[in-house]
Amino acid sequence: MTQEELFKVLVAHCKEYGFIFPSSEIYDGLAAVYDYGQMGVELKNNIKNYWWGAMTRLHENIVGIDSCIFMHPKIWEASGHVGAFNDPLIDNKDSKKRYRADVLIEDYIAKLEEKNNKEVEKGRKKFGDAFDEAKFRETNPNCVRNNAKIAEVRKRMADALNANDLKELRQIIIDCEIACPISGTKNWTEVRQFNLMFSTQLGSVGEEANTIYLRPETAQGIFVNYLNVQKTGRMKIPFGIAQIGKAFRNEIVARQFIFRMREFEQMEMQFFIKPGTELDWFAQWKKNRMAWHVNIGMGAENYRFHDHDKLAHYANAATDIEFNFPFGFKELEGIHSRTDFDLGNHQKFSGKKIQYFDPESGESYTPYVVETSIGVDRMVLAVLSHSLKEETLENGETRVVMSIPAPLAPVKAAVLPLVKKDGLPELAQKIMDMLKFDFNCQYDEKDSIGKRYRRQDAIGTPFCITVDHDSIENGTVTLRYRDSMKQDRVKIEELPGIIHQQVDLGVLLRNL
């Protein structure tokens, strides 16, 4: 299966097994808005709990809050979002399709990288064992030419974005001869800026109604509560505030399923530090966040850092943690050194003093901030796209399995009576009653045992517990493991211990 086909299969699978549904589907859906179903919500909650635990339980100096989506409109002036939270847009006059100019250019660069990868593959075949990939990339004339072009286009784009030079952005698209993927023509409009915030009215319609925005990031709810938390929690710098919550962006290029949505969820942590220490903390949080990802067990090779050429209006250093999605390495999490931009501006706009008094040195200052910001939905997509596999078994049959890391799996164990009689359902229910307080379990007695195993494989249940006639005789059950399909005979009272060892979030946190 190509990566693209795999992605289509994934979207269909997510719907069929209750992970993710298109929003408002009976009304033909709403673009770039998705709902989580009975399996999706469990997976999402497990991801959130893993993050929350890693932040607030493993760090005595990080606490959580839950601030509102609606906030005073001045906040978005202070944060720069009213003035600068823009995407550069360009339309193709023939297809009438709208694109983000920077995304079109990024896609062009990705195509050149793809060409290089093909050259490398050819080289590998030709030279066999003696092949030196790094050297090949440096010396092969086609790779050299493509690399020079990539560097040139990257630099031009970063300069144009930093200078907000929309004419130059358009010129890059013209010079690179980028065509519309739909119409195939190069008939482009000018590039325009478009603000990504959704607005609505607070209060009764009429003159006294205020325009307010749905927050485009959760971070500002943390900044405006900095003083409250610092004082009431008697927090000493360095300390952090973590928050999980919805954010809204009127994304123009909304595509790739839950990768880019208009309503999504973020897990953000703002770490308040002494000015001058930000680059050390930035390095530390890069390390810490990468360790959090790799600890899940989806392969360190599927993550990489991408340092930013173009810095956001608030940052003095920034990197992305990219994940190897079916459509290539793309941003999963952002880590930004935001300086005192936010607290300083809130001080200016609100007129309230937002400072930290350091009891040891006796000085007062506006803290600097290092932020880690990850999209819950992108994390769900990372887990699902990595986990979905179609396997051919020894007997030639195929099975679809979601090898979701066990601590994140929606259902931890399925309890399956072999037949619907002879007291087996009753014993199975007893096992359910034993396990349900600690683990999310499913009871299933319908269809053949093989079919039931397949259903559990498809939703990623790590354990199936089969109750048969011997179970009544000797108190043992068959424990089947999802990934190896190995079956063990174990005592009923051993089940909680075995399951706990594999699925408990605490075990995952302990490995960090």
Ligand code: ATP
């Ligand atoms: P992108 O460049 O992909 O638009 P961004 O750099 O604007 O992302 P940030 O503002 O750094 O993203 O947001 C932090 C995180 O929030 C991202 O790493 C991503 O996981 C998530 N995120 C941002 N926008 C969306 C969206 N429209 N849908 C889903 N998740 C999103």
